[in-house]
Amino acid sequence: MNKEKRYKILSLFSEKNPNPKTELIFSSDFELLLSVMLSAKSTDLIVNKTTKILFQIANTPESILLLGVEGLKNYIKHIGLYNMKALNIINTSFLIITKHKGKIPKNRNELESFPGVGRKTANIILNILFKKKTIAVDTHVFRVSNRTNFAKGKNVKEVEKKLNKVVPSIFKLKIHFWFVLHGRYICTARKFKCNICLVYKFCEFKEKKFNIFL
CATH class of the missing domain: 1.10.1670.10 (Helix-hairpin-Helix base-excision DNA repair enzymes (C-terminal))
Structure with missing residues (x-):
């Protein structure tokens, strides 16, 4: 062409x-990151149904950590690969708190250092949150x-x-x-x-x- x-x-x-715009529903940077992580091998429709309930209970790194892996699984069990995603989200939440002062980093390398965050997810986050032409x-x-x-x-x-x-x-x-x-x-x-x-x-x-x- x-x-x-x-x-x-x-x-x-x-x-x-x-x-x-993305069809994922979110109201904060952290909510978007979680939604994109959950969307791998799943549809936006299913993710939105899941996060509508989850985010009422936990929508910050701190509140996600309080749920723990098993607690988080109960909310995302209808999403594909939920066992691995729950573990990745818990570990990512911990890193956001301990290494990034609770904020989503603007740097690709730092984003991709999070468990469960690959190049595609990093590109989406950089594009939507930080207006990068990824x-x-x-x-x-x-x-x-x-x-x-x-x-x-x-x-x-x-x-x-x-x-x-x-x-x-x-x-x-x-x-x-x-x-x-x-x-x-x-x-x-x-x-x-x-x-x-x-x-x-x-x-x-x-x-x-x-x-x-x-």
């Missing part, structure tokens, strides 16, 4: 949704990037590298959310809805069909 097509695609997303590549971003031929790569690392290279700076802060929403609701894994696709004209997916769904 050439740069002209890419610019047109991003411009269309920008016109349609100039201020895209591009997190999840399953939706990976699929849309490859399927449309916008930025092809064999793995998330390759796609992220390519996106950082080809996406104009003015769009970098928001492209993650545009591609996530597009992949979640339009360019889905199986039943891709080409008939209502905003960027159908510029997409280079060889199997696209305008009338695939009515």
Whole structure:
């Protein structure tokens, strides 16, 4: 895909949704970090249902620690990989208190030093909380990037590298959310809805069909 097509695609997303946001529900930096950690291998819908109850009981590093691993598990047991996530969240909460004075660090290396926080999670936190032009590549971003031929790569690392290279700076802060929403609701894994696709004209997916769904 050439740069002209890419610019047109991003411009269309920008016109349609100039201020895209995560669908995770949070009211503090710490709540966002926990929500993103819980969202791995889970849907935002399930995470939001879980945190709606959890955050009424514990939504600070201190209150999470008071729950303990077993107590936390009771609140997140409907989320995938909840055993490991509970342990990671408890350990991360401890580090936030003891090493970062209760605040979420702005530094990638410090974020990734937390148990359960990888590059994708760090990119999301840096983007949302600190307005860094990081591009997190999840399953939706990976699929849309490859399927449309916008930025092809064999793995998330390759796609992220390519996106950082080809996406104009003015769009970098928001492209993650545009591609996530597009992949979640339009360019889905199986039943891709080409008939209502905003960027159908510029997409280079060889199997696209305008009338695939009515």
